[in-house]
Amino acid sequence: xxxxxxxxxxxxxxxxxxxxxxxxxxxxxxxxxxxxxxxxxxxxxxxxxxxxxxxxxxxxxxxxxxxxxxxxxxxxxxxxxxxxxxxxxxxxxxxxxx
Amino acid sequence: xxxxxxxxxxxxxxxxxxxxxxxxxxxxxxxxxxxxxxxxxxxxxxxxxxxxxxxxxxxxxxxxxxxxxxxxxxxxxxxxxxxxxxxxxxxxxxxxxxxxxxxxxxxxxxxxxxxxxxxxxxxxxxxxxxxxxxxxxxxxxxxxxxxxxxxxxxxxxxxxxxxxxxxxxxxxxxxx
Numbered sequence: 001x002x003x004x005x006x007x008x009x010x011x012x013x014x015x016x017x018x019x020x021x022x023x024x025x026x027x028x029x030x031x032x033x034x035x036x037x038x039x040x041x042x043x044x045x046x047x048x049x050x051x052x053x054x055x056x057x058x059x060x061x062x063x064x065x066x067x068x069x070x071x072x073x074x075x076x077x078x079x080x081x082x083x084x085x086x087x088x089x090x091x092x093x094x095x096x097x098x
Numbered sequence: 099x100x101x102x103x104x105x106x107x108x109x110x111x112x113x114x115x116x117x118x119x120x121x122x123x124x125x126x127x128x129x130x131x132x133x134x135x136x137x138x139x140x141x142x143x144x145x146x147x148x149x150x151x152x153x154x155x156x157x158x159x160x161x162x163x164x165x166x167x168x169x170x171x172x173x174x175x176x177x178x179x180x181x182x183x184x185x186x187x188x189x190x191x192x193x194x195x196x197x198x199x200x201x202x203x204x205x206x207x208x209x210x211x212x213x214x215x216x217x218x219x220x221x222x223x224x225x226x227x228x229x230x231x232x233x234x235x236x237x238x239x240x241x242x243x244x245x246x247x248x249x250x251x252x253x254x255x256x257x258x259x260x261x262x263x264x265x266x267x268x269x270x271x272x273x274x
Contacts, residue, residue, distance in 0.1 A: 005266045006234055012215050013235040018132045025124045028153040029117065035154060
């Protein structure tokens with residue numbers, strides 16, 4: 001009785017399996033990418049806002065230190081190059097997954 | 099290479115961050131998971147969305163997967179939990195909207211499904227339905243089913259036996 005019932009159920013379910021769908025795989029991968037993009041965007045915006053606020057708060061002290069210790073010894077071009085190198089190095093230090 | 103070994107190899111690569119490897123896992127398991135969720139929900143559109151959510155969750159939490167264990171029960175376990183979350187939020191929504199008849203039967207069976215069986219399945223408790231679907235529909239062992247549903251082995255065996263009896267009674271009445 002149990003076996004007959006099991007066979008009947010298995011046969012019904014086996015006949016009604018959805019076909020393998022490449023579009024389903026694409027939809028899943030697209031959803032994963034969308035989530036990742038949204039998460040990274042939120043992180044980047046959050047970090048940028050944090051940095052702006054920190055910089056705004058620390059600006060008076062930074063300006064003092066800047067004029068007293070850095071500006072007399074370093075040229076503007078070397079500061080620009082250092083900032084550019086740091087910007088280019090960031091994605092290498094924190095690579096995106098896959 | 100056995101399917102289990104292949105799963106483990108792809109899961110290892112996915113854990114290391116390979117989206118291609120995870121794509122392979124989606125390709126391999128999509129049919130089984132979609133069939134399981136479709137029969138669990140009784141509605142193809144909900145099931146497709148849940149299956150996608152399940153895979154997305156699996157990718158985002160792939161680090162939690164233990165490669166020493168089989169991948170399939172882990173994946174179907176996520177699907178089961180997603181189904182229960184979805185059902186709870188759906189029932190909450192119905193209750194908020196004042197619809198008193200927020201019952202299991204509110205999941206409208208797809209006309210494309212075998213209606214007798216679909217109706218009979220919807221009359222089972224969700225755990226019984228899931229246990230039957232995994233053991234008979236997806237060829238899981240009782241132990242794998244217990245792992246996927248996070249239930250004790252004895253409970254799973256009892257769900258399968260009782261579910262089978264109820265289905266036999268329901269289908270016997272319809273189909274003779």
